Amino acid sequence: MRLLAARFGLRIRLISAFLLVAAISAVTTATLTYREARSAILQQAQDTAVAQFRDRITAQAVSLPVDAPRLRTMCQTLAREGKPHTWIVFAEYADLRVSSSDRSVSNVITPELRDAARNTAHASFQRVVKDGKPWLTIGMPVMFDQGEGRQPTGLVLYAVMPLLPEEANVSAMVTAARDGALPALLIALVPALLAARSVLRPVRDLRRAAAGIGRGELDTRIEVKGSDELADLAWTFNESSSKLQQSVEELRQAEERARRFASDVSHEMRTPLAGMLAVTEVLDEDAAHLNADTAAAVRLISAETGKLATLVEDLMEISRFDAKAADLHPDEVDVAETIRKTLQSRRWEDRVATELPEGVRAVLDPRRFDVIVANLVGNALRHGAEPVSVRLWTERRDGRDRLVTEVADSGPGIDAAVLPHIFDRFYKADAARTRSAGSGLGLAITQENVRLHGGTVHAANVPSGGAVFTVELPREGV
Amino acid sequence: MPRVLLIEDDPSVREGVELGLRRRGHELRAVESGEAGLGALAEFRPDLVLLDLMLPGMNGVQVCRRIRESSQLPIIMLTARGDDFDVVVGLEAGADDYIVKPARTEVIEARIRAVLRRLAEPVGRSGIEFHGELAVDRAGLSVAKAGARLLLAPSELKLLLYLSASPEQVFSRQQLLEYVWEHSYHGDARLVDACVRRLRQKIEDVAGSPRYIQTVRGFGYRFGPLE
Numbered sequence: 064m065r066l067l068a069a070r071f072g073l074r075i076r077l078i079s080a081f082l083l084v085a086a087i088s089a090v091t092t093a094t095l096t097y098r099e100a101r102s103a104i105l106q107q108a109q110d111t112a113v114a115q116f117r118d119r120i121t122a123q124a125v126s127l128p129v130d131a132p133r134l135r136t137m138c139q140t141l142a143r144e145g146k147p148h149t150w151i152v153f154a155e156y157a158d159l160r161v162s163s164s165d166r167s168v169s170n171v172i173t174p175e176l177r178d179a180a181r182n183t184a185h186a187s188f189q190r191v192v193k194d195g196k197p198w199l200t201i202g203m204p205v206m207f208d209q210g211e212g213r214q215p216t217g218l219v220l221y222a223v224m225p226l227l228p229e230e231a232n233v234s235a236m237v238t239a240a241r242d243g244a245l246p247a248l249l250i251a252l253v254p255a256l257l258a259a260r261s262v263l264r265p266v267r268d269l270r271r272a273a274a275g276i277g278r279g280e281l282d283t284r285i286e287v288k289g290s291d292e293l294a295d296l297a298w299t300f301n302e303s304s305s306k307l308q309q310s311v312e313e314l315r316q317a318e319e320r321a322r323r324f325a326s327d328v329s330h331e332m333r334t335p336l337a338g339m340l341a342v343t344e345v346l347d348e349d350a351a352h353l354n355a356d357t358a359a360a361v362r363l364i365s366a367e368t369g370k371l372a373t374l375v376e377d378l379m380e381i382s383r384f385d386a387k388a389a390d391l392h393p394d395e396v397d398v399a400e401t402i403r404k405t406l407q408s409r410r411w412e413d414r415v416a417t418e419l420p421e422g423v424r425a426v427l428d429p430r431r432f433d434v435i436v437a438n439l440v441g442n443a444l445r446h447g448a449e450p451v452s453v454r455l456w457t458e459r460r461d462g463r464d465r466l467v468t469e470v471a472d473s474g475p476g477i478d479a480a481v482l483p484h485i486f487d488r489f490y491k492a493d494a495a496r497t498r499s500a501g502s503g504l505g506l507a508i509t510q511e512n513v514r515l516h517g518g519t520v521h522a523a524n525v526p527s528g529g530a531v532f533t534v535e536l537p538r539e540g541v
Numbered sequence: 542m543p544r545v546l547l548i549e550d551d552p553s554v555r556e557g558v559e560l561g562l563r564r565r566g567h568e569l570r571a572v573e574s575g576e577a578g579l580g581a582l583a584e585f586r587p588d589l590v591l592l593d594l595m596l597p598g599m600n601g602v603q604v605c606r607r608i609r610e611s612s613q614l615p616i617i618m619l620t621a622r623g624d625d626f627d628v629v630v631g632l633e634a635g636a637d638d639y640i641v642k643p644a645r646t647e648v649i650e651a652r653i654r655a656v657l658r659r660l661a662e663p664v665g666r667s668g669i670e671f672h673g674e675l676a677v678d679r680a681g682l683s684v685a686k687a688g689a690r691l692l693l694a695p696s697e698l699k700l701l702l703y704l705s706a707s708p709e710q711v712f713s714r715q716q717l718l719e720y721v722w723e724h725s726y727h728g729d730a731r732l733v734d735a736c737v738r739r740l741r742q743k744i745e746d747v748a749g750s751p752r753y754i755q756t757v758r759g760f761g762y763r764f765g766p767l768e
Binding site: 330333334335336337338339340341342343344345348369372375392394395396397400401404405408424429430432433 | 647
């Protein structure tokens with residue numbers, strides 16, 4: 064059934080069910096009618112014949128004993144008077160066998176009828192089909208009155224009558240039933256199609272609306288027509304999508320509030336930090352002249368102020384990405400030069416091996432590309448192990464030139480459990496792990512910057528050990 | 542040591558920057574509003590102005606425009622990254638450079654020194670060079686067009702001197718950031734673009750079709766060729 068449901072659509076199944084019901088009722092009606100009519104026709108023919116045979120025999124005065132010529136004459140008389148059709152009459156008396164036809168013994172009369180006719184006082188009959196032809200056979204013992212009752216004379220008369228005309232009537236009825244059922248089925252197709260349509264149209268509307276919701280068009284609604292189950296369904300659908308729209312809107316607002324809060328907090332922290340950061344130098348210089356404890360406290364404050372400033376800057380950067388307020392300032396640059404400058408400005412030239420082909424120009428935001436490369440190389444130097452390498456090449460894929468930058472280290476690689484979360488914000492591989500030198504936002508910011516360029520970044524481990532970060536950017540810019 | 546006028550409304554930033562710079566030997570006057578800053582100009586006679594963009598009352602951009610009406614005093618804006626629009630407007634108003642807050646004193650001082658630093662004299666060149674209608678006096682640090690002396694802000698003068706020292710050579714915006722502004726290679730190229738626009742307003746006959754400072758699409762800027 065499920066296979067059937069899968070193979071055929073709702074329309075086909077509805078129409079088939081409709082036609083099946085129509086066919087079953089037509090066939091049942093026809094069968095019952097046929098059976099009743101057939102038995103009525105045959106019964107009537109049979110009753111008429113039996114009654115007639117009995118009357119005719121009673122009308123003949125039979126005097127015993129009988130001889131063959133008289134018996135033959137009687138049979139012929141009886142046969143002529145046959146109703147509704149002519150009979151063939153056979154007579155049996157002891158060993159005497161006579162009939163109204165050429166053959167003296169019938170091959171249609173069965174032994175059962177013979178037994179019944181000999182052993183009862185009244186007429187017996189049987190319907191027989193012989194060689195595909197239907198026959199009615201009647202057996203009638205001839206009786207005589209003798210004081211207290213009727214006694215059998217030993218003479219038994221049989222009438223054999225063909226039932227062909229009745230059979231023709233019956234088969235005409237079958238034909239009529241068939242000829243009536245086929246148009247009925249065809250007519251049933253019309254309401255079937257109409258019913259299917261009235262079910263299928265709301266279903267199609269529903270499908271279209273559901274697809275709309277799937278595409279994020281949460282204001283999709285269905286027109287509710289009538290008050291049937293499908294209208295209920297449409298109403299429920301509308302109700303649910305309203306609720307969904309409302310929930311999504313609430314979520315969006317909550318998310319927006321959370322983002323704005325993070326942004327506001329970092330904004331508010333920036334002003335005091337600006338004052339504090341400007342004086343850290345004073346603290347650092349004078350710490351030497353203070354007693355040991357105070358000096359340690361002062362140095363701690365100075366160092367942590369610096370880290371806090373970095374964290375706040377990173378938070379603000381992330382907030383700008385979240386608010387889609389980060390803008391790209393693309394410029395055409397020499398990429399090898401750009402990467403070299405990134406390494407030089409952080410004094411990493413000696414710690415990083417490079418493979419930077421000359422003359423590769425690309426359209427990118429130099430400041431953001433600097434952040435991408437610096438975060439990846441910084442991450443490799445901090446968490447991986449030297450040698451760290453930076454390789455640059457271009458590829459052509461899907462009809463676009465792509466700029467590929469690969470940063471690899473020779474450390475133990477990234478734990479498989481950590482790998483899927485490596486670009487998550489503040490993701491700590493180990494909950495108990497101490498704070499690293501970075502803000503915990505470096506790789507998240509890297510990913511956002513790459514996305515802003517319309518590119519991709521992914522992290523992997525190489526079989527020989529070590530982690531590899533691969534950045535792909537469109538060479539012609541976004 | 543240069544004399545610095547700091548215009549900053551937030552007391553903690555004002556105090557922190559004042560403390561840090563004074564410690565490094567700068568002579569500093571700190572005021573909390575644009576109006577007070579403009580008032581202090583004549584009396585304090587600073588070598589440079591550190592100007593917060595977000596000021597109550599008269600804002601930083603207005604103060605910047607007001608100063609540029611009468612003087613080519615070096616101006617460095619103090620700004621928060623993300624206030625991108627303000628940066629662009631401030632640069633258009635004539636600021637020479639900007640610093641993103643929060644910043645360490647060493648960063649602020651390095652920027653001050655960079656803005657005040659004179660470009661190294663090209664070896665073996667002296668006297669006045671003529672480029673079209675422009676007369677460039679490298680020793681006297683002055684530029685005249687058709688005999689009339691032009692008032693150029695320090696960054697404009699430096700950019701013009703740098704480009705005209707190597708006529709027809711193309712410099713990328715990143716190179717100009719490094720050489721003229723002493724920023725990192727990855728700095729904000731809008732500094733260069735804004736300065737070029739201001740310079741063109743002053744030296745070109747038609748700012749829309751420049752002769753002296755030409756754009757080389759995809760590469761950067763060059764001086765000339767003048768036909």
